[in-house]
Amino acid sequence: xxxxxxxxxxxxxxxxxxxxxxxxxxxxxxxxxxxxxxxxxxxxxxxxxxxxxxxxxxxxxxxxxxxxxxxxxxxxxxxxxxxxxxxxxxxxxxxxxxxxxxxxxxxxxxxxxxxxxxxxxxxxxxxxxxxxxxxxxxxxxxxxxxxxxxxxxxxxxxxxxxxxxxxxxxxxxxxx
Amino acid sequence: xxxxxxxxxxxxxxxxxxxxxxxxxxxxxxxxxxxxxxxxxxxxxxxxxxxxxxxxxxxxxxxxxxxxxxxxxxxxxxxxxxxxxxxxxxxxxxxxxxxxxxxxxxxxxxxxxxxxxxxxxxxxxxxxxxxxxxxxxxxxxxxxxxxxxxxxxxxxxxxxxxxxxxxxxxxxxxxxxxxxxxxxxxxxxxxxxxxxxxxxxxxxxxxxxxxxxxxxxxxxxxxxxxxxxxxxxxxxxxxxxxxxxxxxxxxxxxxxxxxxxxxxxxxxxxxxxxxxxxxxxxxxxxxxxxxxxxxxxxxxxxxxxxxxxxxxxxxxxxxxxxxxxxxxxxxxxxxxxxxxxxxxxxxxxxxxxxxxxxxxxxxxxxxxxxxxxxxxxxxxxxxxxxxxxxxxxxxxxxxxxxxxxxxxxxxxxxxxxxxxxxxxxxxxxxxxxxxxxxxxxxxxxxxxxxxxxxxxxxxxxxxxxxxxxxxxxxxxxxxxxxxxxxxxxxxxxxxxxxxxxxxxxxxxxxxxxxxxxxxxxxxxxxxxxxxxxxxxxxxxxxxxxxxxxxxxxxxxxxxxxxxxxxxxxxxxxxxxxxxxxxxxxxxxxxxxxxxxxxxxxxxxxxxxxxxxxxxxxxxxxxxxxxxxxxxxxxxxxxxxxxxxxxxxxxxxxxxxxxxxxxxxxxxxxxxxxxxxxxxxxxxxxxxxxxxxxxxxxxxxxxxxxxxxxxxxxxxxxxxxxxxxxxxxxxxxxxxxxxxxxxxxxxxxxx
Numbered sequence: 001x002x003x004x005x006x007x008x009x010x011x012x013x014x015x016x017x018x019x020x021x022x023x024x025x026x027x028x029x030x031x032x033x034x035x036x037x038x039x040x041x042x043x044x045x046x047x048x049x050x051x052x053x054x055x056x057x058x059x060x061x062x063x064x065x066x067x068x069x070x071x072x073x074x075x076x077x078x079x080x081x082x083x084x085x086x087x088x089x090x091x092x093x094x095x096x097x098x099x100x101x102x103x104x105x106x107x108x109x110x111x112x113x114x115x116x117x118x119x120x121x122x123x124x125x126x127x128x129x130x131x132x133x134x135x136x137x138x139x140x141x142x143x144x145x146x147x148x149x150x151x152x153x154x155x156x157x158x159x160x161x162x163x164x165x166x167x168x169x170x171x172x173x174x175x176x
Numbered sequence: 177x178x179x180x181x182x183x184x185x186x187x188x189x190x191x192x193x194x195x196x197x198x199x200x201x202x203x204x205x206x207x208x209x210x211x212x213x214x215x216x217x218x219x220x221x222x223x224x225x226x227x228x229x230x231x232x233x234x235x236x237x238x239x240x241x242x243x244x245x246x247x248x249x250x251x252x253x254x255x256x257x258x259x260x261x262x263x264x265x266x267x268x269x270x271x272x273x274x275x276x277x278x279x280x281x282x283x284x285x286x287x288x289x290x291x292x293x294x295x296x297x298x299x300x301x302x303x304x305x306x307x308x309x310x311x312x313x314x315x316x317x318x319x320x321x322x323x324x325x326x327x328x329x330x331x332x333x334x335x336x337x338x339x340x341x342x343x344x345x346x347x348x349x350x351x352x353x354x355x356x357x358x359x360x361x362x363x364x365x366x367x368x369x370x371x372x373x374x375x376x377x378x379x380x381x382x383x384x385x386x387x388x389x390x391x392x393x394x395x396x397x398x399x400x401x402x403x404x405x406x407x408x409x410x411x412x413x414x415x416x417x418x419x420x421x422x423x424x425x426x427x428x429x430x431x432x433x434x435x436x437x438x439x440x441x442x443x444x445x446x447x448x449x450x451x452x453x454x455x456x457x458x459x460x461x462x463x464x465x466x467x468x469x470x471x472x473x474x475x476x477x478x479x480x481x482x483x484x485x486x487x488x489x490x491x492x493x494x495x496x497x498x499x500x501x502x503x504x505x506x507x508x509x510x511x512x513x514x515x516x517x518x519x520x521x522x523x524x525x526x527x528x529x530x531x532x533x534x535x536x537x538x539x540x541x542x543x544x545x546x547x548x549x550x551x552x553x554x555x556x557x558x559x560x561x562x563x564x565x566x567x568x569x570x571x572x573x574x575x576x577x578x579x580x581x582x583x584x585x586x587x588x589x590x591x592x593x594x595x596x597x598x599x600x601x602x603x604x605x606x607x608x609x610x611x612x613x614x615x616x617x618x619x620x621x622x623x624x625x626x627x628x629x630x631x632x633x634x635x636x637x638x639x640x641x642x643x644x645x646x647x648x649x650x651x652x653x654x655x656x657x658x659x660x661x662x663x664x665x666x667x668x669x670x671x672x673x674x675x676x677x678x679x680x681x682x683x684x685x686x687x688x689x690x691x692x693x694x695x696x697x698x699x700x701x702x703x704x705x706x707x708x709x710x711x712x713x714x715x716x717x718x719x720x721x722x723x724x725x726x727x728x729x730x731x732x733x734x735x736x737x738x739x740x741x742x743x744x745x746x747x748x749x750x751x752x753x754x755x756x757x758x759x760x761x762x763x764x765x766x767x768x769x770x771x772x773x774x775x776x777x778x779x780x781x782x783x784x785x786x787x788x789x790x791x792x793x794x795x796x797x798x799x800x801x802x803x804x805x806x807x808x809x810x811x812x813x814x815x816x817x818x819x820x821x822x823x824x825x826x827x828x829x830x831x832x833x834x835x836x837x838x839x840x841x842x843x844x845x846x847x848x849x850x851x852x853x854x855x856x857x858x859x860x861x862x863x864x865x866x867x868x869x870x871x872x873x874x875x876x877x878x879x880x881x882x883x884x885x886x887x888x889x890x891x892x893x894x895x896x897x898x899x900x901x902x903x904x905x906x907x908x909x910x911x912x913x914x915x916x917x918x919x920x921x922x923x924x925x926x
């Protein structure tokens with residue numbers, strides 16, 4: 001029979017053990033969870049922590065006087081969200097005809113917009129050590145927006161960079 | 177745990193800050209009143225009030241451990257205590273010491289409580305020392321306020337009794353952060369109200385369609401009974417028709433009752449939404465005085481600095497207006513008042529020379545105008561504005577030419593002062609005179625759907641009239657169509673709508689214009705101003721087009737559209753974080769049907785139209801491009817809206833007349849109802865796919881010869897063969913799609 005004192009000590013030890021931060025990396029290395037989607041016959045991944053939701057594209061209202069990469073605005077349960085075409089933003093060649101009918105809404109504390117996608121392929125955990133830094137020439141996407149390419153040829157986009165990129169924000173007035 | 181504490185502390189500090197700001201405002205206004213040396217009795221009341229404010233602030237500061245604020249309050253309290261006991265008398269010198277002390281408190285408050293640098297810390301020490309000297313110098317030593325005895329007494333008094341608080345029992349303090357979302361939610365109900373209207377209208381349409389069906393079926397019945405057809409067939413047909421009628425009657429009865437209920441729902445919901453919204457808006461209404469409080473102090477400091485004597489009078493501070501408008505209008509008001517003192521009020525000696533009292537007057541008068549408008553009149557009795565100077569400043573800047581400037585009436589010339597860059601001030605001070613201020617005031621006013629105007633008489637004074645809406649949230653808008661795009665124009669800017677006859681358009685000074693009530697009004701196309709591509713030869717050939725005359729300040733431009741649909745309540749939403757500011761577009765709204773429609777920014781649009789006018793006329797003067805003799809018409813059947821729009825654009829650009837359908841059934845219906853030379857269809861679609869559609873077309877007598885191009889994601893040989901089996905003329909795989917091969921295929925087929 002353990003004494004009250006013993007019990008207390010054991011419990012304290014356990015609590016300390018549980019409170020300890022796990023040391024080092026798990027053998028599998030650091031993993032990230034990504035949302036994988038298809039756009040113009042390529043597979044892209046975007047870190048799920050930046051994804052607010054995926055919304056079906058039912059109606060799209062074009063907005064005049066904006067850059068061509070801004071396709072328009074949609075109504076997400078009463079909130080207006082702008083939708084951009086990554087192909088145009090990245091200056092990728094127009095390839096084929098695509099069925100853009102999903103919007104991946106990405107956000108951080110200060111920015112939010114939707115990215116058009118052909119289809120959502122699902123969520124996937126990706127070990128970062130398997131991600132190879134890719135040459136921009138391989139994907140056609142400027143290096144700054146790229147985290148790399150997985151062995152399965154999924155192009156990992158850097159959503160953090162996209163969201164903080166000033167060139168994606170439209171801020172224009174009419175000069176008098 | 178630590179995070180929770182942090183959050184709690186943050187919240188506590190925020191509460192303290194809000195409370196402290198109120199105390200500071202009260203102390204400042206008290207001081208200003210003391211300065212005016214009112215009657216002894218009133219003086220005692222004010223000193224008492226200010227003393228309590230300082231005391232409460234001290235207690236609050238101690239509670240959140242802001243020792244510096246507490247220390248300054250302590251010495252302030254000492255002075256007020258001395259004043260209270262009439263141990264010292266109020267004097268201008270004393271006030272000059274007290275105001276900076278209050279300012280220092282404000283700074284400490286905004287910097288988060290503590291002095292950030294050593295130099296500031298020493299300044300603070302110096303300030304406290306001076307305050308204590310002020311009370312000590314005139315107060316007997318044994319009554320020195322900063323001794324332990326007094327502090328002790330105060331410590332017992334930590335929680336002031338309710339009686340000491342201002343009478344605010346019927347108000348509660350709600351953080352705007354909580355009120356804001358609530359208001360937004362209430363406003364959101366407007367969408368439901370609009371949707372209810374839409375539903376009721378749709379039910380009405382179904383009803384009408386049903387009635388038409390019934391009539392048709394009765395007509396057929398009549399023909400059958402009178403015709404020479406074999407008896408047995410007639411019997412069968414009659415039975416069918418009768419069954420048809422019974423079904424129609426029962427559906428109709430049901431629909432009619434549903435329509436009644438929907439109407440009722442719509443009215444109930446409409447009233448509830450309007451009432452709730454009105455109440456919510458009242459919640460966010462604040463008296464004007466909440467932003468006027470700063471002005472006595474502001475005017476005092478500014479006029480002293482410039483060696484002028486100014487008396488400020490404020491009227492109508494109790495009038496309430498949406499807090500969001502108040503916040504926006506604060507800076508413009510400051511600017512206008514500053515303008516009065518800087519440019520308007522003369523130095524005392526000059527005023528005496530002009531035979532005016534040496535003390536100038538600046539008045540802020542707020543008054544309720546008709547309906548939803550409030551007017552703020554900012555007037556001075558100073559030098560007035562020299563119209564000649566405005567004319568020369570404007571022509572010097574090239575805003576108007578010399579001759580134009582001479583031609584303008586005095587009133588029109590004065591309006592030039594709101595143009596960017598026009599200033600009559602010969603020198604540029606750090607206050608005003610750069611000529612930007614009034615342009616900004618006008619822009620702010622217009623952004624709030626308000627106006628600003630000015631009247632001035634030399635040597636009699638200047639008055640700025642700022643007219644503002646009382647509430648901001650919803651406004652009425654006019655829904656218009658240009659090509660297939662819809663836009664909302666704010667009703668407040670629309671002066672009138674009219675039909676513009678093509679042959680009434682004149683070109684004057686390189687601009688298209690129309691005559692309106694004897695005035696020449698410039699004419700523009702809304703689509704051009706919004707940079708939409710012009711459709712070839714559609715609508716333009718009609719001999720009259722609807723137009724709206726938009727007015728802004730003194731300017732007036734007529735905009736042609738394809739259609740004016742209706743007028744309705746509009747809830748303007750932002751375009752999202754990524755579209756921070758879009759040229760010509762102020763926001764978007766959601767219609768009852770769920771459609772998202774951009775709301776036009778009128779000030780931008782007017783500028784765009786002016787920029788455009790020269791260019792468009794040049795273009796219009798050139799003879800039109802070659803029009804295809806006869807347009808081939810193509811039906812695009814595709815369920816993905818982006819692919820549909822893309823194919824449609826490609827075909828239209830190539831000169832085809834294009835209609836679109838969302839799936840096979842829709843496509844087939846349109847084909848039966850219209851004349852088409854070719855069909856481009858997707859394969860994988862809901863309801864009826866492309867293979868089935870093709871088969872139906874081939875089986876239909878009227879349509880069997882229409883060429884069909886299938887565009888598909890299915891690449892397999894089987895699919896291709898199936899496409900050929902059902903009778904498609906061409907099969908394009910999406911992954912290898914490009915516009916040249918589509919156009920090439922189509923050219924070969926039609």
